[in-house]
Amino acid sequence: MPPPVRIVALGGLGEIGMNCMAVEAEGRIAVVDCGVMFPNESIGVDVIVPDLTWLVERKEQVGAIYVTHGHEDHIGALPQLLRRVKAPVYVAPFARALLEARLREAGIAADLRTVRPGEVRGAGADSPISAEFIAVTHSIPDACALAISTPQGVLLHSGDFKIDEAPVGGWKMDLARIGALGRAGVRLLLSDSTNSERPGTSLSESAVGVALDQAFENAQGRIFAACFASNVHRIQQVADAARGLGRRLALLGRSMESNVRLAMELGYLKLAGWQLCSLEEARRLPPRELCVLTTGTQGEPRSALARLARGEHPELSLSPGDLVVLSSRFIPGNEVAIGQVVNELTRLGAEVAYEDLRPLHVSGHAHEAEQRRLIALARPEHFVPVHGEFRQLARHAAHAAKEGVAHRHLIVDGEVLELSDAGARVLEERLPVGRVYAERDASGAEIGELVVKDRRLLAESGLCIVVVAVDRASGAVVRGPEIFARGVAGFEGCEDALRGEALRALDELSGPARENQGEVQEALRLAVRRWFRRVGGRKPSVLPVVLEL
Ligand SMILES: [Zn+2]
Ligand SMILES: [Zn+2]
Structure with missing residues (x-):
């Protein structure tokens, strides 16, 4: 009996961007894409990358990274991955050139191997997984779908695609090959859901x-x-x-x-x-x-x-x-x-x-009719919509139902779909997934969730710093409290009142509490926040500083 195969959703399912997926069979892993998304708030963060913990913990098992195309939401987080996971990257020429530039910036050496449509690449010597690259049309040259061979049959991953009958330069989508795969039997189709809510066919480039x-x-x-x-x-x-x-x-x-x-x-x-x-x-x-x-x-x-x-x-x-x-x-x-x-x-x-006047832009992603055409050609036994927010995934699954696909699975990041001879099921386990904020410089440094949270808080209501000097022996206040603020509305002219509030809070502390720095800090913090609550302003973040002299 062939062993089961697991499809592991690490990014891009239930959200737009940072696409990343793993296929696991017999303890061997192949990765499909590893992209970023861009923050749409000003928090001093360059990019958001998927949480790669699951892959890093299994880095010895990763035998190949397959890249469908060179868009940032598919290759942008590869520097982060390749810093920790050493595996060959199979990639078509244009995406390779873009990726090389990214890796150079990040100062990372990687094993990149050029692939062209029609070629098959195994995911390591002892891996039961291999992938055939298939030409598709998309808003970037050299976009590919992947026909991934596994012990549980062929998984067809569409990559990002549209069916452009009159592309501008580059290759046409290899519908004949997909049709042939469909006739031979596709176990599972994973397909681009971006435009599942748009009816009809996208205009040609x-x-x-x-x-x-x-x-x-x-x-x-x-x-x-x-x-x-x-x-x-x-x-x-x-x-x-x-x-x-x-x-x-x-x-x-x-x-x-x-x-x-x-x-x-x-x-x-x-x-x-x-x-x-x-x-x-x-x-x-x-x-x-x-x-x-x-x-x-x-x-x-x-x-x-x-x-x-x-x-x-x-x-x-x-x-x-x-x-x-x-x-x-x-x-x-x-x-x-x-x-x-x-x-x-x-x-x-x-x-x-711009676009609303005449087609100065067309989408690079398939609309409903094209999505359904791909489903009809591939004739998959199972269907998993990928690359989209949840409503887009759900709509795409509905299209698959209309095309007669009996088994449709809506999975989101962190979920695992297991294919076995018994069929397909979503496993109980939830993997660590989520957004990791990162710099895009050579350091590639990650910016912690708490840092980002603090930045949001500071933007929201500013920062208030309370400094007080106390006598080390007696705990008596010898200087201050001094109060400083940045970005705090309602602070100007109220320094004295705030200082009074802070002093009163210190006076109310018992002797032993006053000798405890942590308690003094907390009392100051609460006092300042209480004052802001009373005057009806937004409560700033408060940073109490106690100096012992
Ligand atoms: Zn994409
Ligand atoms: Zn794309």
């Missing part, structure tokens, strides 16, 4: 080219086009539209510059020899001869576009009559920041065009 042509055609001033720096096909279309009008192309933003260079080196991006220009040249060109590709589609405050909007970009500035095209989706959670940037651009006299 090539539709964007037409919309860009129309938008660019009547532009009198300079054109600024913003898109994701990894969306090479989109960059190609912006470049083509600009070329048709004789406009040269300048690049703004570090990731835009590095990705364009990478994509050109690898042959994914083809620009006319005359077209690229430096920012210095760009400043001298007549407005109608320039198109600028920029980052910052999500309103990120430090991005090139946001700095342009604030008039703070050191290299270029916007003029009335310039056209700004946002060729991207407004990712939920970022609407306010993006709206702010659009307001500022408009105030500077620029015309801002």
